[in-house]
Amino acid sequence: MKLKKNPNADLRKNSSLYFVIGLCLMLFITWRAIEWKSYEKTNFDYQALDVNTEEDDDIPITEQINKHVKKHFRYPEIAQEMGIQGRVLTTFIIDKDGTINNIQMRGPDKNLEVEVKRIISLLPQMIPGKQRGRPVRVPFSIPITFRLQ
Numbered sequence: 001m002k003l004k005k006n007p008n009a010d011l012r013k014n015s016s017l018y019f020v021i022g023l024c025l026m027l028f029i030t031w032r033a034i035e036w037k038s039y040e041k042t043n044f045d046y047q048a049l050d051v052n053t054e055e056d057d058d059i060p061i062t063e064q065i066n067k068h069v070k071k072h073f074r075y076p077e078i079a080q081e082m083g084i085q086g087r088v089l090t091t092f093i094i095d096k097d098g099t100i101n102n103i104q105m106r107g108p109d110k111n112l113e114v115e116v117k118r119i120i121s122l123l124p125q126m127i128p129g130k131q132r133g134r135p136v137r138v139p140f141s142i143p144i145t146f147r148l149q
Contacts, residue, residue, distance in 0.1 A: 065123070069144060072119050076111040084109045085148050088116045091141040098126040112146050119144070 079085075088107030092100050103120050105113040120142075129138035 065142060068123060069119055069142070072122050073144075074115065075146060075148075076115050079109060079111045079115075079146065080148065082109075083148065084112065085146050086112065087143050087145045088112050089141065089143050090116050090120055091139060092120055094126045094128060094138045094140055096128050096135040096137060098128045100126065107146075115146075116144050 086108035088105055090103065090105045092103045095101050100120060100123050103117055105116050107113050128135040130136065
Protein backbone atom coordinates (compact mmCIF):
# COMPACT_ATOMS: atom_id res chain seq x y z
CA MET A 1 0.00 0.00 0.00
CA LYS A 2 1.23 3.43 -0.89
CA LEU A 3 0.90 6.40 1.51
CA LYS A 4 -0.90 9.36 0.02
CA LYS A 5 0.33 11.93 2.53
CA ASN A 6 3.78 13.27 3.14
CA PRO A 7 5.09 11.94 6.51
CA ASN A 8 6.66 15.35 7.28
CA ALA A 9 3.23 17.05 7.05
CA ASP A 10 1.57 14.81 9.67
CA LEU A 11 0.21 17.12 12.43
CA ARG A 12 -0.62 14.28 14.78
CA LYS A 13 3.08 13.67 15.30
CA ASN A 14 3.46 16.63 17.72
CA SER A 15 -0.13 16.88 18.91
CA SER A 16 0.75 16.15 22.57
CA LEU A 17 3.36 18.95 22.49
CA TYR A 18 0.83 21.41 21.10
CA PHE A 19 -1.70 20.32 23.73
CA VAL A 20 0.77 20.92 26.60
CA ILE A 21 1.79 24.33 25.22
CA GLY A 22 -1.86 25.38 24.95
CA LEU A 23 -2.58 24.10 28.43
CA CYS A 24 0.35 26.07 29.88
CA LEU A 25 -0.70 29.20 28.01
CA MET A 26 -4.27 28.98 29.33
CA LEU A 27 -3.01 28.30 32.85
CA PHE A 28 -0.81 31.41 32.69
CA ILE A 29 -3.66 33.57 31.37
CA THR A 30 -6.00 32.28 34.08
CA TRP A 31 -3.42 32.92 36.81
CA ARG A 32 -2.84 36.50 35.59
CA ALA A 33 -6.61 37.11 35.47
CA ILE A 34 -7.01 35.91 39.08
CA GLU A 35 -4.08 38.00 40.31
CA TRP A 36 -5.22 41.13 38.48
CA LYS A 37 -5.54 44.05 40.86
CA SER A 38 -7.45 47.17 40.15
CA TYR A 39 -7.64 50.23 42.34
CA GLU A 40 -10.02 53.11 42.37
CA LYS A 41 -8.29 56.17 41.08
CA THR A 42 -8.91 59.04 43.43
CA ASN A 43 -7.31 62.39 43.32
CA PHE A 44 -5.89 63.50 46.63
CA ASP A 45 -6.08 67.13 47.49
CA TYR A 46 -2.77 67.78 49.19
CA GLN A 47 -4.03 71.06 50.55
CA ALA A 48 -6.69 69.21 52.54
CA LEU A 49 -4.09 67.19 54.45
CA ASP A 50 -3.03 68.80 57.69
CA VAL A 51 0.20 67.18 58.75
CA ASN A 52 0.61 69.24 61.90
CA THR A 53 -2.47 67.77 63.61
CA GLU A 54 -0.83 64.38 64.19
CA GLU A 55 0.15 63.78 67.77
CA ASP A 56 3.75 62.98 68.54
CA ASP A 57 4.14 59.73 70.41
CA ASP A 58 5.95 60.13 73.70
CA ILE A 59 8.92 57.82 74.06
CA PRO A 60 8.82 56.14 77.47
CA ILE A 61 11.73 56.90 79.73
CA THR A 62 13.38 53.68 80.89
CA GLU A 63 15.56 55.23 83.60
CA GLN A 64 12.76 54.74 86.12
CA ILE A 65 12.69 51.00 85.44
CA ASN A 66 16.49 50.83 85.75
CA LYS A 67 16.27 52.63 89.12
CA HIS A 68 13.64 50.15 90.21
CA VAL A 69 15.85 47.21 89.24
CA LYS A 70 18.86 48.66 91.10
CA LYS A 71 16.75 49.37 94.18
CA HIS A 72 15.17 45.90 94.46
CA PHE A 73 18.09 43.83 93.16
CA ARG A 74 19.34 40.98 95.36
CA TYR A 75 21.82 38.44 94.02
CA PRO A 76 20.52 34.95 94.93
CA GLU A 77 22.77 33.26 97.53
CA ILE A 78 22.62 29.92 95.75
CA ALA A 79 23.84 31.52 92.53
CA GLN A 80 26.64 33.29 94.42
CA GLU A 81 27.82 30.06 96.01
CA MET A 82 27.77 28.24 92.68
CA GLY A 83 29.44 31.14 90.85
CA ILE A 84 26.59 31.55 88.37
CA GLN A 85 26.51 34.79 86.43
CA GLY A 86 25.12 35.99 83.11
CA ARG A 87 22.41 37.99 81.44
CA VAL A 88 18.72 37.27 81.90
CA LEU A 89 16.51 38.59 79.12
CA THR A 90 13.03 39.39 80.35
CA THR A 91 10.00 40.44 78.34
CA PHE A 92 6.64 41.52 79.65
CA ILE A 93 3.52 43.31 78.49
CA ILE A 94 2.24 46.56 79.92
CA ASP A 95 -1.53 46.23 79.65
CA LYS A 96 -4.07 48.90 78.72
CA ASP A 97 -4.60 49.69 82.40
CA GLY A 98 -0.85 49.80 83.18
CA THR A 99 -0.52 46.43 84.89
CA ILE A 100 2.36 44.06 84.13
CA ASN A 101 1.39 40.73 82.53
CA ASN A 102 2.97 37.80 80.71
CA ILE A 103 6.44 37.95 82.28
CA GLN A 104 8.86 35.71 80.40
CA MET A 105 12.53 35.18 81.20
CA ARG A 106 15.45 33.43 79.58
CA GLY A 107 18.77 33.14 81.32
CA PRO A 108 21.62 30.86 82.31
CA ASP A 109 20.06 29.63 85.57
CA LYS A 110 16.60 29.13 87.06
CA ASN A 111 17.57 30.95 90.29
CA LEU A 112 18.48 34.09 88.35
CA GLU A 113 15.20 33.88 86.44
CA VAL A 114 13.24 33.66 89.71
CA GLU A 115 14.99 36.81 90.98
CA VAL A 116 14.18 38.70 87.77
CA LYS A 117 10.54 37.63 88.00
CA ARG A 118 10.43 38.93 91.57
CA ILE A 119 11.93 42.28 90.55
CA ILE A 120 9.58 42.74 87.58
CA SER A 121 6.50 41.71 89.59
CA LEU A 122 7.33 44.50 92.09
CA LEU A 123 7.07 47.16 89.37
CA PRO A 124 4.53 49.85 90.24
CA GLN A 125 1.48 50.65 88.15
CA MET A 126 2.76 51.88 84.79
CA ILE A 127 1.34 54.51 82.47
CA PRO A 128 -0.04 52.57 79.49
CA GLY A 129 1.21 53.28 76.01
CA LYS A 130 -1.08 55.28 73.76
CA GLN A 131 -1.66 55.04 70.07
CA ARG A 132 -3.87 57.68 68.47
CA GLY A 133 -5.05 58.74 71.90
CA ARG A 134 -6.17 55.29 73.06
CA PRO A 135 -4.34 53.10 75.57
CA VAL A 136 -2.79 49.98 74.02
CA ARG A 137 -0.82 46.95 75.19
CA VAL A 138 2.93 47.46 74.86
CA PRO A 139 5.55 44.70 74.89
CA PHE A 140 8.66 45.65 76.82
CA SER A 141 11.99 43.91 77.35
CA ILE A 142 14.81 44.48 79.81
CA PRO A 143 18.11 42.63 79.92
CA ILE A 144 19.37 42.24 83.51
CA THR A 145 23.01 41.25 83.94
CA PHE A 146 24.12 39.29 86.97
CA ARG A 147 27.86 39.70 87.56
CA LEU A 148 29.96 38.52 90.51
CA GLN A 149 32.80 40.70 91.71
